[in-house]
Every structure is written in structure tokens, then in C-alpha cells.
Amino acid sequence: MVVLAVSIISKSGKVLASRQFVDMSRIRIEGLLAAFPKLVGTGKQHTYVETENVRYVYQPIEALYLLLITNKQSNILEDLDTLRLLSKLVPEYSPSLDEEGVCKAAFQLIFAFDEALSLGNKENITVAQVIQNCEMESQGEKLHKLVMQSKINDTNEVMRRKVTEIEKIKIERNKTENEKSGPKRTPNNFNDMNRDPVFHDIDLLPNKAKEHPSAPSDALKKAPVKGMVLSKEQKKTDQFIKSLEAEGEVILEDTQLSAIQSRSSSSIPPSDPITVTIEEKLNATVKRDGGVSNFYIQGTLALQVLNDVDGFLQLQIEKQDVPGLTFKTHPNINRELFNGQQIVGATDPNRPFPSGQNETHLVRWRIEGLGESFLPLTVNCWPSVHGNTTNVDIDYEASEMFDLQNVVISIPLPELREAPSVKHIDGEWKYDPRKSVLEWSVILIDQSNRSGSMEFSVPAADPSTFFPISVGFSALNTFSSLKVTAVRPLGEGSSKYSQRVRLVTDKYEVV
């Protein structure tokens, strides 16, 4: 009671596609199909042919035959049903009903045949269902992908949070080192307290990732802890600031906090009614033997106002003259006010800035013509071939201007069976076999590690395979040093605001 095979052959007897549902040897099926065109009579009003052993039920489709091969005991009623279904399927998949079209769609047709006949048993299925089954659109998979994506997001978020935690620990450590007279017990205590939530978060990660809404509460939870810590360590605040200044930190303590907060929870509405975001993107292509091309900075000043009432405002900014810096303002921004008084305000004072969750870009700027010396980070890569292996030495050098966070240097590798052997590294490495890229990441580059290096070896490869190296990082201060110093409400809005400043790489490659 099974169909032995479904085939499409041309009228001349060429087998275009055939799917067998029971075990039969190739020579047998080819023989059966070769015999068929000779058995088909003309002028017959029925469409089956019986031989000694098998029955062919067929349907001519233009220049083709679609045929089912069954045994002679097979149920003809069922087989005809199946044939009808299949004959509707063929035009669905084949672009044209001739040899060429069927050849092109042969595999799709075979997949469709598989759906219409599961292992030779008839399925009660419609054309639409077959198409649906072949398309394989799955809600489950979409859901799964969403979950995976949010897991990745969450993990990234946790990572960022962890970065700031570690940063703070470092700062704290510096501070305690500076403060020799302080009691020894306190820093330990501080460290413990600070570390705990971090590890706690990591442990719980898989569970938490599933319940997305828990993330903001997490972030909120953290803030008071920090506050408590700070207040507890009130006495040491001065030293803290001092140490910050010693490290070249220009940003005020609360701006840093808000920046961290905003990054760690981009989806959460900021608590401040007015948020100013200053972001610079760095683009650079550095040649491997020195020299830089395409080095420019793009910056934006964006404003986000939560409530309509707060929309009437002006921003007092502070900008420094940097060579090659040009500003562009939004058409609705009063240029005179901007150029003359360094105030960002609307041309029409009666029109408020738009409010809501979206950021409004007010000012854009671009810095061009920067020299190589302005690069915050330079990377040198030295591949050298030794017999069967290629040793690659890479080092980086960071400029004094910036403290870089989340530095990731991705080095393309030749197709490898296993991860490269890393002999020495400052920081961490990870090998992504799918893209075959070695990622060297340093969480923070500051005073302590302005330069670093890494050495690894891979089987012999052309030196050019290790390029282009792409570099990514972020920093909390900018090239232009543009800052918003105050928000002046024109009406009765609030003047409370938060400011985020950051520099990120857009495209930074060593070629």
C-alpha cells in the first residue's frame, strides 16, 4: 500500500527528478523509468500502465510525465488522489513546465514530494500545507531567536556592568593605595561588598536572561548599593576625586554615573527629565606600515526631553577650538546664538524641543585632518613565518589622551582546525572558529597599561591573511571636549539634566 517512487520524466524519457520511497536499487528504478515511455500508448483515455510487476499511474504535464510507480496491489483510488495533489504541486515549484524548469527546481520538487507522501504513505494534505511545510516558517524558531537575541543583549549588558564594576574596583584600589593611613580593613570590606553583586549577577545570568524585565530592576538595585558605599566612604571622597584627577579623569562623578547607567540600560527611560548625549565616532584606516588615511571624527549632540513642559530650554555649551573642527546645527537651531554665545536654542522660542523617548540631534560636528599622533590607539602586527608555523606579534600603544574601555582587537586568521596557540597576552583572547577571527580584548586601557602585546602562532600562512585588523573601543571623553555646562529652561521646566559623553569607534581598521 505504498508508492514506490514519484518521478518526473520528459516525454522523450529523460529522468528529470525521481524520489523513491522504498529501498530499490538504482538500476531497477532507472530501468522502470526507461521502460515507461515505451509503455505509454497514445490515444488512450486512461492514465495507468501495468506491467508484470508494477503499475505506473501517470499524468502528462505539457512536455513532461509526472508518474507514480506503485505495486499492482496498490489502491488506485488513493494513488490517483496523490497524483492529483502532486500535479498541483509541480507548477507551484517549477518555474516552467519543461525540462529546464523542472531541472532547476528538482530539489524543491523532491522536498515537496517528501511532504506529500511520507515514506510512501499517503498524507491528507493540501497544496497550501505542503508549501507551508516546505517554507519551514516556524513561530517556535522566531521565538527562540528572539530569546537568544535578548540573552545576548543581557549578557552584553552584564558585561558592561561588570566593566564598570571592575573599573571602580581599580579606582578604589588606586585610592586605597594612595591613602596609606587608612585602615586596612575598610578597602577589603569595600571590595567584598562591591564584588558580591557582580558575581551574583554572573551566577544568575542564565536565569535572569529569560525574564527580561528583571534587568532594569537590577540596575536600579545597584544604584543604592553604590550610593550607600559612597556615603559610607564619605570621608574618602576627597581622595577619590583627587585620585581621579591624578589619573586624568575629567568627568565629574555624577556624570560618570549617569553615563554608566545610560549605557547599562539603554532601554530604560532615563530618570532625569532632560538628557544630553554627546557622542563621537572615530573612523580611521591605518596602514600596517604606518600612515593613516580616512581619519576623522563624527560627533553629535543629542537631546532627549521626557515631558512636554520641559521642552522650552536652551543649552549652555562649552567648546574648545580644535583644528579641523566644523559644526553643523539643526535648521531649527539658532546659529547666531550658537556661534556667538555658545548656546543651543531653538530659532523660534515658542517652539519646544520635541519630547518623548527619542533623541533629537541638535548639533553635528566633524573633525578632519587629524594626524597619526591623534590616534587614541595604534596597533602593530608582525607576522613572521618559521617553518611550518607563523608567529604573529601584535602590540598596541594607547595615547595619553584617553582611557579606553572594552578594547577589542580582532585579527582575521586563516581557516583553522583548532584555536591558535597564544604564547603571551596582555588581556584576554577568544577564538571564533566560525568567522575564524581571534579577538584580543582588554577591558580597560589606562595609565597602568598604555602599551601591551600579544604573541600567537598558527600553521604557516600568508602574512596578509592577518589583515585587516579591526579595532573597537570606547572612551568617556571626546576629541572636541564639547560639554553642556547648564540647561536653561525658558519656561517653568526643570533644569535638572544628565549628560552622557562618549567616544566610540565606528570603523577602525589596520590594513
Add this chain to the structure above:
Amino acid sequence: MDKPCTLLVHFDKGSAAMANEIKADLEGSDVAAKVEAMKRAVMLLLNGETLPTLFITIVRYVLPSEDHTIQKLLLLYLEIIDKRDAAGRGLPEMILICQNLRNNLQHPNEYIRGVTLRFLCRLSEPEVLEPLVPSILDNLDHRHHFIRRHALSAISSIYRLPHGDQLIPDAPELVERALASEQDASARRNAFLMLCLCGQERAVAYLFSNAERVTEWPDLLQMAAVDLIRKVCRSPNRADKGRYIKIIISLLSSPSTAVVYECAGAIVSLSSAPTAVRAAANTYCQLLSSQSDNNVRLILLDRLNELRTSHRDVMVDVVMDVLRALASPNLDVKRKVLDLVLDLLTPRNVEEVVLYLKKEVVKTQSGELEKGGEYRQMLVQAIHSCAVEYPEVAGSVVHLLMDFLGDTNVAAAVDVVLFVREIIETNPKLRVSMIQRLSDTFYQIRASRVCSIALWILGEYSLSLAEVESAISTIKQCLGDLPFFTVSEEGDTTDSSKPAQPMVNSVTVSSRRPVVLADGTYATQSAATEAISTPSVTPGSFASTLNLRSLILSGDFFLAAVVACTLTKLVLRLEEVQPSKVEANKACTGALLVMTSILQLGLSSYLPQPIDNDSYDRIVLCVRLLCNTGDDVRKIWLKSCRQSFAKMLAEKQYRETEELKAKAQISHAQPDDLIDFYHLKSRRGMSQLELEDEVQDDLKAATGGFTKETDDANRLNRILQLTGFSDPVYAEAFVTVHHYDIVLDVTVINRTKETLQNLCLELATMGDLKLVDRPQNYTLAPESSKQIRANIKVSSTETGVIFGNIVYETSNVMERSVVVLNDIHIDIMDYISPATCADVTFRNMWAEFEWENKVAVNTVIQDEKEFLNHVIKSTNMKCLTPPSALDGECGFLAANLYAKSVFGEDALVNISIEKQVDGKLSGYIRIRSKTQGIALSLGDKITLKQKGGS
């Protein structure tokens, strides 16, 4: 059996892609390119390449792909690659795919899971399946029915593997549980099928526990249930057969016709009680009338025919139901119905059947049906055979049929007239009324052939004075006024010949064509004008209604001769029955006038071609006879004709009964045949299910699972030595010819003391042969041997030649050495087998086929019969010419031979030989076929063999 082949895709050699190209695409990240590369890889594999390096690339770069199409193609790829090494062990690298399959089985996309499970159904490597079993079982409870369906099938096929019960020991319990809670029709079917195959008692229990609800089951499940019942009941001595039958009976009312059909089949296999058979037959008849599809109808008729052979007595009752299917417009269906019905005739139902057939004949007169003529012919033939078998019904139909003598369908009219001729001889009671009727309807007859037979009947069977007189007047009436033309008409050619010209031309054209006689000889005489011309238009408007006149004026002198003979016969008879001499002489002179008029017409230039010699002779003979009669002549003309006709009929009947007897003989077992006692049959190595399972057998036969047991002695005859004994490599081959393929079993022996590396058997073919697999390389140790098997596909009957080389390398000689093999000739005789076909079909094919090969006879055989037998034996054909026609020693012999190839091609042979005065045979053997191959190869064969001797 060879490795199973699961799919075929047309592969254009022109677009062959190199393996590295595919590899590069597979390694890239472009999804579309990857898909294409996978397709190409699959095609190359199907084409016989092995691509061993590709596997690792695919494992590395294709397995992780997220794209659905790639995943499905990957499954196809895995399906067709060799998963076992030469020794039959699973390849170790297959384990690499396990993880991926497991991931797929837990994939969030239900379709990926489903197709993976489906793939597992086709997998038979326990080492790969084993780690996957838990994941498969998990899928049993998935909420999506698509997955559950396939999970059930996968479990079923895994459990059925050898040692599969160790992989999932509790599979039947699991499936039973799943079945109980399952809602989806397909999944239930799969579960139920699994139980049928692996745990029959569970399936039976489930069926019985649901016996009440079976009618509400979805049709898929009902089918499975019917299947189960068939299987279960095949084992003997089921006490609970009744319960099964009850279920089947309830299923007969299922809304699904497929189920109903299946049930009907099942009932018969369950029981041979008349009630059961009747139920099945009725069901088939119902389907026959409710299904409009011709395919279904034809197959239903086949089923009914099967029932007829085993249960004729029951089938007799449904004969009227079967007849109703004549309402179908399809001629094939009608023919089958009539055949079936004719086999079911009994004295009780024959009246009814003939009545029905008569009604059908009347219906055809309305002319609505297309091919009404053909159908009428079939009906006439059917009635004819009814009447032969039950002469009492002839009277009721023959008059009706005689209305059709004037039918425009010549074949039908010929059938009718032949029928009349036979009935009038066998049924003397009807003679008077039939002659009467024939005289009345004679003027309607339009076809020359029908006319001549009708004239013969009139001449032969008009016995009484009144009959003879009416016959003579009928003929005269139909001839019209004499003479056939006037002299003025002859002179005035422009007037009358113009309209006559076209018709006459068509006749000449058709009569000039060489015509094949029934015995296969060529004939150019008009004796063979087989009513080719349509008897409609007549030259000159004056003769339009007179059939004989118009036919004769159109140049049909054969008919004219028949008219002359008939008149002679009638006059001779008249002289016997007519008391008045004057009347007789009057009639005689009238007849003579007709004959001379015909002769005059024939010899004049009025018609474009004059009378042929044969007709002329016959007419002149008639004239002489009438002028000078004698007793001998009288006896010949009035008695012998009739006698020889009666003899012919008797002969025909005798042959038919002989054939029947022969048929009956075949079905019986020989006295010394082995008898299989079902209950004693060895069950070693066979499961209960496989035992005597005709369905399985059927399936096996269909998939080519049966290979005929060839006896070894025969096999040894076919050994071919391929190389010399002193060659470094000795090779010999068995050639086995199957239906569509030739298998070469080549034994290769290394005769040297060195190891031969990369030894390869390269084969090339000529003719319609194709190598299936690519040759592989072997390494042959010193003095060891190896069996290499090569499959060669054959697609038509033709003599083929296989050439070959053996190529190898040795360690000390750098270049490859070559040993050339003997050619292997494939004999056409392996493909053709004797067959029979009707005379008419033979002649149609003979006329139709394009290829003729004419072989002159050149033989040492002196006797015609002996030569014929020799040709028959050496060509493996069947002689269609009946032995009676070959009787006697006349120095001539003409016979038709026929055979069919396994590919369904026809081979026709005609032998025409003549014994020369010096005792030698001369003549020709003509071979005709649709394709060149057969004609040529068969001709070669005959040329080779006809010399005789061996």
C-alpha cells in the same frame, strides 16, 4: 541487493563542477552559493563520483549553517553518501554528524525536527542512531503534530532494523501509549502502522477496543486497520475471524471510496464464502458506477475479473450490474466490460444480457456517441459470441443486426455480415427469415467487402424457388439497367468522365498500393481490395442509389466477378427447383447478359483501368458454365462451397476448444509437482508476516527484490574469457542479463608476484548500453583474485558490445600498464520472448513500422517446414500462422512470426519461401520493427543462423 537509491536528479554533464569549486563555495559564507554547491555535490554523488574529501568540508562549514534549505540538502547528502566501508562496517566519521542531528532533533523549528526525523527513517546505521534515540523519544510528546508524525515513523523504522529492538526496547509500549492520546490523523496512522509491524497483538487489541468507533476514524487510519486485518487473517485458524469481518463490513460504509475499495479486497482474502464474495463484488460494482475516472473503472474491472476466475458462480449474479458500466464513454472500459460479461454468460442470464446489448446497439444508432461505429462493432462482436455459445438467442438479435449491414463503419458491417454468415450456417432454423431479410436490406449495403459476402450468402443459402427468384431480382435491381454504359457516353468522354475522375483516382491509388495478405505475402491484385474505399460517391448521378452498379462502375471488378459467380450459382439452383424450363432459361440468359455487360465494361476504355485478368477469367468461366453445365460442376458449385465453409467453421471451433483445453491444462499442477503444505512450511528465518505474504511479494517483485534463481550449470555456460592465460592479469566474466540491466561479474586474478596498485576495470560500451557506476580502483595482492561487479543499463533491444581494459600500476614500473579485454557481445535473444497478437494488429503494425530488414534465404535446409522451425527456434519467436495453414506440401510457405522485447518493442518477421526445382529453398525473410536496432540485430542474427546445422 545493491545499495538502495533514494533519489534521482537529472544531471547535465556539461555543467560539471569541479570538487574544489564546490568546496570553495561551501566554505564561503554566501548562502545562495552554498545552496547551489550542495545541490551540485548531491548531483555529482548521484552521478557516481565519490567526493571523499568533501565530507569534512561539509561537516565543518555546512553543518553549522542556520539556513533551512541548506539543512535539508545536507540531509539529502547524508542520505546518499556511503555510510559503510567496503566490509560493511559503519564509517567512523559518521559519528561526526550525530551531534548535528541531535541538535536538529532539538531545534526550535518544528519543520527542521520533522525533516530530520524523516531522514532518520532512511538511516540504518545503529551506531549513528543509538545516541539519537533519547532525542527521538522526546519528540513523541512535542505539541506539534508534524514532529509527532515523523517521530513515530522514525521509531517504527528504527525498531525494524536488525537489532533495532535493542535500540528502543520498549518502542511498542511507547507507541501504544502515544496512539492512545494522539489526535492527529496522520500521526495516529503512523503509530498504528508501527504497531501493525512491530507489535501486532497490541495493534489488534487497539482495534478491538475501538471496534465501535472504527467508522468514525479518519480514512488514513481506516486504511491501516484494513491492512492489519488482512495481515492478521492471513495466518490460519483464526477463531475470531468473525470479529474482523464485522469491522470490515462496518467499514464498507465509509465515506472514503479508497477505504471501501480496500475493504472489498480484504473481504475476499478473509473468506471465500459466497456472501463475502458477493459483498465484495457488489462493492466493486457500486464503485464502478460511482467513480467516473477511467483508470479506476478499468482497475475495478480487473478486480472483478479476478473474482470471476475464482468465484464465477457468485459473479454470475452481478453480471447486470457490471453491464451498467457500459454507460462509460470510454471504449477501453466498454471493451473490458464486454469481455468480462461474455465470460459470465449462463443459460439463465444470456437472454437478459443480449437484451441489454441490443438496447445498447440501438442507442448507438442515435449517433450521439463519438466512436459509435467502433462501439457498435464491439457490441456486434459480443452479440456474435453470445449467439455462438447460446444459439437460441441468435434469432432474437440477428434481425436487428442485419439493419447494420449498411453501416458506414465498414468494420462493423463486416462483423455483422460475418456473423450472419456463421449463424445462417449453424442455425438452419433461421435461414428462411434471414435470407428474406437479406434480400430486403441488400440495397443498403455500401461496402464492397460486405457486398461480396452478402452476395455469397444469397447465392449459397437461397434454396426455395421464391428465395432464388427474389435473390436474382434483388441483384438485378441493384445492378440497374443494362448496359452499364452506352456508346454515346463512351464517345462523349468529356461529359461523364470528368465527375468520375476523382473517385476513380482514389480507387486506383489505393489498389496500386502493395497489399499484405493475411499470410503476409504481398498482393497487387484487386482481390485484396479490402473495402478500403469508402463506398459513397458514385460516378454519374444516374447510379447513385444502386450500390452494385456504382461499385462496379468505380472499377471494382472483383465484386463484379462475385456478382457473376453468385448469379451463376443462383441460376444453377434455379434450374433444380424451377419446374418450368422456360423460366430457368430466362433467368440464365438474364445472368449471361449481366456478365457480358460487365465484360464489355471491363474491356472498354470507359473506365481508366481495364478489368484485371483474374476477374476476367472468373467471369468468363461463369459464362462458359452457364452455357455448358454438367453434374460435376453443379456439385462443386452447389455443395462443395458450403462444405468447405462448414469445415472452416468446425476448424475454428476446434481450435478454440483446443486453446481452452490448453489453457485449462496449464493451471493444473503436474503430477510430480512439489506440494507446499502451508502448515508445514519451514518458518526458519521468516517472520510470521512475511510468510506467504502476497503483498510483500508483490512489493518485492516491484522493487526488483526477486532475482531469478539461475542454475549454476547454465551460468557456467555464459562464462567469457576476457584476457589470455599468459597476461599478468587474468579476467573472466559471467554475463547475467536481467530485464533492464546486464550484470558483469568479473573475476580478476593477479598472476604476477607483485602487488598491483590502482587496478581499474575500465569499460566502454557501444549500442544502447550505459555504464551505471564509475569504475573503482583496487589493489590486488600477488596471486590473489577479486570479484568486480559492473552494472550496465540497457534501454532498448539491440545488440551491444562492451569493450574494456584493465589498467594497473606496479611499484617498479612508473607508468600504467594496460591489458585489453575481449569484447563482450550482448545477444538480442536475451531480450526478446515469443508473444502473440491478433492478425489484424500484426498487419497494422506491419504497415506502420518504418524499419524493414530484408534477408535473402540462403540455407542448406531443403524442407520448408524444417526451415521455418529452425528460424523460429533460433530467433525465439512465435509463429502466428496457424499450423493448419502450413499443412501440405505445395512448395510454398509463408508465415508470420512475432516476438516482444522486454522493453515492450515489437518484432515482426515474415518468411516467404519457395522450393526451387533443384530442391533448394529461396525467398526472403522480412523483419520489421519500430526501431532500427531490432530490425538490424535480428537480421544479423537470422543471417548468421539460417545456414542451419546447429
